[in-house]
Amino acid sequence: MSRFTTPFGYTSTAAEVISGVDLSGRRAVVTGGASGIGVETARALAGAGAEVTLAVRNTAAGERVAAEIIESTGNNHVFVAPIELADPASVRAFAGSWTGPLHILVNNAGVMAEPLNRTPQGWEHQFATNHLGHFGLSLGLHDALAAAGDARVVSVSSSAHLQSDVVFDDIHFEHREYHPWLAYGQSKTANVLFAVEAAKRWAADGIVTNALMPGGIRTALQRHVSEEMQAGWDQYRWKTVEQGAATSVLLAASPVVLGVTGRYFEDNQEALPNVAGERNGVAPYALDPESATRLWDVSEKLLSQV
Template sequence: MSLLSTPFGFGSTAAEVAAGVDLSGRRAVVTGASSGLGVETARALALTGADVTLAVRNTEAGERVAKDITATTGNAAVRVARLELGDPASVAAFAASWDGPLHILVNNAGVMASPEEYTAQGWELQFATNHLGHFALATALHGALAADGSARIVSVSSSGHQLSPVVFDDVNFAFRAYDPWLAYGQSKTANVLFAVEATRRWAGDGITANALMPGAILTNLQRHTDGLGSGRTSPDLFKTVEQGAATSALLAVSPLLEGVGGRYFADCAETPTIDRRGDAPPLLGVARYALDPGGARRLWTLSETLLADAAS
């Protein structure tokens, strides 16, 4: 199967990708849409005429963003709802309040290389926020996604997934020393595996899911990393926030992605599968373990078990 390419690339912006797409009457949710990539992804969706919900921790910041998006796009159907991905009760409340079909779910929110921290359930924070919270959200909204008939899930991963597979026997670092980058890498691998298994399970409902690497962009995500990138990533590989949101927008709205799922994209194109770091240019390539169907099924089962145990 050949890799999917598009007319867009490294320098494309989210607005350019969304231009000419009409999603009037359709509904979208973007998590973490009060800053950074989430804002520009939501703005691109608003440009298509979609009804966009900003799912955010800080609703005051979300309201400011919503007003700005409406002012710049002319779309008044931009709403704000509270969502704390690390809190299962918050995820459940958000899903319970949703009424009607959902066309696009962009799992964008995340934390990167944070200090060692655990949720009330004992889950490592990055795995809990980046993966488990989004898993709980997507599964709780499955009925709404299925009701749409051709829904899409966008899972924002990272080339950081190449730092670690999911360590199934110790996702919460109970037996190994905590390393913020290994924890981040594991959570980003989980984002890709989720897209693989969600597509396998839900394609019959018209739901597809894809994962992506947005690129190197300086946003609030790097607040724990002392400006990650200045000494590790070549300056010519950095993107603006508008460029960084382009691949998310592509997976969410482009007709070229109709019926396509379980894949990993970067720079607005499907990126090659690799067996070791360095087999692809910097920031590109997807580790084979991140697309492994067996690993994807195992992660789904583990995630269901962890959430069920927390609810009992």
Template sequence: MTKTSRITTPFSATSTAAEVVAGVDLTGRRAIVTGGASGIGIETARALAAAGAEVTLAVRNPDAGQATAEDITATTGNKQIHVAPLDLADRASTAAFAAAWDGPLHILVNNAGVMAAPETRTPEGWELQFATNHLGHFALTTGLHAALAAAGDARVVSVSSAAHLRSPVVFEDIHYRERPYDPWTAYGQSKTANVLFAVEASRRWAGDGITVNALHPGGIQTNLQRHVSTEEIERLVAAAGSAGARWKTPEQGAATSVLVATSPLLNGVGGRYFEDCNEAPAHQPGTRTGVAAYALDPEAATLLWQVSEDALSS
């Protein structure tokens, strides 16, 4: 098989969501942004709305969602901004959201997440970060498959992280029942799962016109870091600085999500990982950029899909 070329765009780490969507007309298209009432979710939703999309904010806090919807309408003039409750760690909530959706869905941005949480388990005994960041989005997206297929050319955006470089999915003990819990490897594992999901979903659903890609938004100081101490944030800032990186604004942090969701350059492209508005190269040891080979491994992607289906059906 001939290796496909890496996707490059005119945009970069400093581009904003508004810049990457400029000139794209999303009139008549419907989008969902999970976690759309905080952090980069707000700016992702705002950019999609500014381009004319009907946007549903899928949020844990409907009051915050309503305030965000009003703000987006005020700044874009788009009144087609809706709010719906969604708790990704709650199977009933995820199922109810998917069941309530009516009609086609053109863009699904799986943006919500939890980072470096202290050891917490769902009622099923699942580790919280894997349950929220991967299993919840897996259940949501598969539950919305018919709506995505009805669109004919739908895109799913899986917001991963450079933290996927911290850990592959450890299939032998995903939920830390045997090994000592570490909040950062647990987060990394869940972010690797976000990439593997894009790989397998694109393979399975290409015939339905659905493409799925993953991305690293960059370092953005948002509520995602609520479980991270000030000392740890300072350490991360220092490490980012030494690697030549820097914190992005929320508008810049949302840019890669919006590009993956809307750019004509990605028509028909799936199963890939992007950072700084371009497809990422292979990870090189000693760096904090690129995509790990294990995150794109098709066998691991197929296994994760089966493990996820089994978990959700039990």
């Protein structure tokens, strides 16, 4: 399978990758659409004419963002709905309330490098939020995605997936020492593996699924990262939020990637294999088909117990 490339790159913005695209009549859901790159992802989709639902924890913040997007795009089909990704009941409620087809699902929300935190089920919170919540949401919306005929599911991963494979023997850090970055990295690997497996399972439904690294963007996502660590990032080449949302929007809506599925992108290109010691590229374990199938089965089992 040859590497897929596009005319866009590191500095491209969400508006640039979607320029000229008409999404009228298409419906999108963006999780975490009230902050960070989620806002700009939602804005770009709405600006192209899509109906956009911001799936958020803080609905008051969501309403403020929705109003601002409506004002800036002139598209008044921007809505807000509550979801708590770490709570399976909340995820089921969101999916259960959806009616009609869904053309675009952007699994964007996430938490990063937080102190050890467990859900009532005992699940490690980053894995529960970043992977299990989006896994359950995608499964719950499967019929709506299939009804669209040509739906796209986009999972926002991270270069932090290079920190850790999914440790199947101890996903929830019950027996090993907890490390916030290993937990985050594991959850981001899971985002890629989900795209790999869903691409296979849902191809017959016309659903394409891809994952991506948005780039380094200064947002509230870093709220759990120490000032000392962030100071060490000063030499990093940061993107604007408009640039950070570009790869999500490319995969969600651009005709350039029509039919592309089961892949991992960064800087609007399919990523190359990671070179040891480098911060970019994709780890081979994140694309491993056997791990992808195993993760799907484990995730289904976990969610079936609550």
